[in-house]
Amino acid sequence: MAQEALSGIPHYYLYGDQGADVELDFLHMEPIRDRSGPHDWRIRPHTHPDHMQVLLVKSGGGTIRMEEQILPIPVPGILVVPAGIVHQIDFNPGTDGFVVTAALGCLKTAAASDPRLLKAAERPAVYPLEGTGVSIPAVIDTFEWLHREFIWSAPGRRTAIMAQYMRILVVMLRLNVTHDDPGIAAPDRDYDLLVRYRALLEAHFRSERSLVFYANDLAVTQARLNAACKARAGKTASDLLYERIVIEAKRYLVYTESSVAQVAHLTGFDDPAYFNRFFTQRVGVSPGAFRKQALHQEA
Structure with a gap:
């Protein structure tokens, strides 16, 4: 297309x-x-x-x-x-x-x-x-x-x-x-870059928060990476990185008994207070409140 x-x-x-x-x-x-x-x-x-x-x-x-x-x-x-x-x-x-x-x-x-x-x-x-x-x-x-x-x-x-x-x-x-040939043409370069970026996120999202790291590893500029993410995912590269961190935090909050401070550490945050602000800004509720809501829905 x-x-x-x-x-x-x-x-x-x-x-x-x-x-x-x-x-x-x-x-x-x-x-x-x-x-x-x-x-x-x-x-x-x-x-x-x-x-x-x-x-x-x-x-x-x-x-x-x-x-x-x-x-x-x-x-x-x-x-x-x-x-x-x-x-x-x-x-x-x-x-x-x-x-x-x-x-x-x-x-x-x-x-x-x-x-x-x-x-x-x-x-x-x-x-x-x-x-x-x-x-x-x-x-x-x-x-x-x-x-x-x-x-x-x-x-x-x-x-x-x-x-x-x-x-x-x-x-x-x-x-x-x-089926050697499913009849679908290979996706374009934006799609290929997005797939490779997501794979890289899986390996490094806990420790690497700089787009410079991801762009360098993918051998593209930050602007090129952002353009591919916007074209194929409708989001910036940073948006996808932060969403991946939030998903992991939610998993720990719902499926483990780790404290909020421990969840912060497990998702790569040295400061639990900063993790609390990061999570609340993107989810709309604090990590503790999210956990309570999720447990209530499961009950």
Whole structure:
């Protein structure tokens, strides 16, 4: 898609949701009809800067455009839309299936045991299920089971959701192995730079807060790095760095018993008071208040 047009492409968490306050380091799932039906079965061009999507199309079909490629949607089929990829979907009316939208943090957690799972999720692709050797009933059952767990509030819900999501990633990996050419052109240089920057953040965000460090390691100027992040994620390089720190802090606050001072240290802050101000400014509540709210919601 032409570079000059990217600035006008909406960036969403879920299609049509403009709210910048959406915080989700997990995943969301819904039937295709729930969002596409009210939009006359057309999902207009947009991107998900911090989330990847995988769709199961059980019936119906249509076309999907990812970057410059327009491809028919196979039925049954799997569509993989990595974070930052501009895409548009025109479904046939009545199309049935599911959409799974996963935060990058959730994806990395699920793929931690096998780096190939992450590579498969980073490859934009349209996969038919017929003739691949993959069990179609098993794939459909996995998506349906994930949807049941997503809408229920049963004990072990989060673990069950992650288990089914990992099964989906395995399906994507096996389809990736059997398809040398998924039919999608390689992303542009801005996308490539954003992906490499995010990988570098994962390795250094606790200790390196200077964009000079990241730009030098990527062999680009700070201005070039910022331009790529704005074009593909709709945010500055600093925004992405600070968001990654906040996500890690939230994880410690929700899933560990570490004190706020300990969380500050674990996320690279020498001064707990500065960490408190940093977190409060970006989240809207103090670390202690965030922890209380999260524990109340889980209760």
